[in-house]
Amino acid sequence: MNEREFHPEVRRLLDGEITIADLPLELRVEGEEALRLLAAVDRTPVSLPAVTWRVMAALERRRQRVRWSWLLVPALAMAAALVLWIVRPSAVGPSAAGNVVTVRFVLVAPGAQHVSLAGTFNHWDPRATPLVRSGAGDLWTATLSLPPGQHQYAFVVDGTRWVPDPTAPAVDDGFGRRNSVLTL
Amino acid sequence: MLFSGGGGYWLRAETDAGDGDIVRAVLAGDRERYAELVDRYRDRYARYAARMLGSTDAAEDAVQDAFVRAFDQLAQCQDPNKFVGWFFLILRNRCFAEQRRTRTTAPLEAADGVATQERADEVAETVERRRALQHALLDLTPEQREVFVLKHVEGLSYQEIAERLSTSVPSLKMRMHRAYDRLREQLREHT
Known part of the structure; x- marks a missing residue:
């Protein structure tokens, strides 16, 4: 042998x-x-907590695209007709402003008195987007409509404590903090 | 302690609904209930994917992609009560495809990705052995690696693996024995 x-x-x-x-x-x-x-076999469990929202966000993004592609067909047909009729192409066509994705941000913050969201979408203003406490519990939520693209953000607890999202990818902000990244 | 999540889908009360009930609800238009299935099974196969692909990052991408594909093909799930077995085969195909794609590019980098998760209280020798074995595993064929991972990482019996992969126990044993010999050879070269 x-x-x-x-x-x-x-x-x-x-x-x-x-x-x-x-x-x-x-x-x-x-x-x-x-x-x-x-x-030597490594049986350490592996946990992927971010997968759920990543999957659901991917499905939602695709649904938005499908919705827009359906809207785009009649809109373009109308546009073409109007172009032929009044020769004013700038007067028609779908607005990019309506193409947004609804995202709900959630934070469980026991003992917090105030929670807000600061990010690229509100010029990092911690007063601009407060989260709402759900009942008497520790659950804070905010629902935003954001344009497709990459957004960076962090939660701000009681006006002073900046908390990145542990379930989202993060990048260094250049000042010693980590910003969470949301790609829509 | 703070727990947070962007997107709002992951923080949700778990339900006792069966897989079949959830699949049928999703197919009837209640898309958000799909998150219950993702919550339920994302970690069950995370370790399988991580060991098959050599890194947790690659596993996360594979598991995510498999769930999206499963959603697309949900109407083809012939027995909704057996969603998890059907999903496993989609994830398996995704892992095999990824292995074929990366085989000639970066298997050693992938192995290092796993090694970085070493626990602080493990002695260096154990960590080194694990690293060596993970390198050796990446040198097996995907079929050999899979049977080794399912038996020795996931703890399944040959019979359970055979049922899951629709194959025979003697065929699995032949694959596994080749894997043992190849691992032995690789580990000897390493030391």
Whole structure:
């Protein structure tokens, strides 16, 4: 047998069908090598908490695109007709201003008195976008309509504590803080 | 302690609804309920994807992409009560495709991606062994790696793997035994 290959009995050990005590003495060293291999298996759990909102955001983005593509067809047809009729192309066509994505930001902040959102979409003004507390609980939410593109943001707790979103990608803001990144 | 999330989909009370009920609700137009399925299964196969692809980042992309594809093809899920088995096959295809794409580019970088997650309290020797094994795993064929991951990382029996992959136990064992020999060879070269 090629010494690179495990002995069939050692393979049975690796498969969990026998224990090392079941191996004949001459195979024990090889058996221990096999068990060292299994001991190196990394079974650390992996958690991907951001996947849920990433999936749902991807589906929502696509739905917006589909919706706009459906609107675009009659709009362009109308535009073409009007161009032919009044020769004023600037008067028609879909408005880019309506092409936005609705995003709900959520924060659970026990003990917080005030929570707001600061980001590229409100000139980083921590007073511009307050979150609303849900009942008497610790849940704070804000729903924004944002244009497609990349936005950076952070939560601001009690006016002083800037908290990035741990479930979103983040970038260094150049001043020692991390900004969360939302791509729509 | 603060918990936060942008997008608003991840923070939600879990329900006891069965997979079949949720699939049927989504197909009937209640799209947001799909998030319940994602919540339920995103972590179950995260480790499988991470070990198959060699990095958590690649696993995250693969799991996300698989869920989006599953949503697109949801009407083709013949038995909604067995959504999870059907989803696993979509994720598996996505992992295999990714492996074919990156095979000649950066398997060693991918292995380093896993190694960076080493826990602080682990001794260096254990970490080094894990790193060496992860490198060796990336050198197996995707089919060999998969059977090793499902049995020795996920803890499934040959019978369970055979049912999941619609194959036979003897065929899996042959694949696994080749994997053992190849890993042995690789680890000996490493040391």
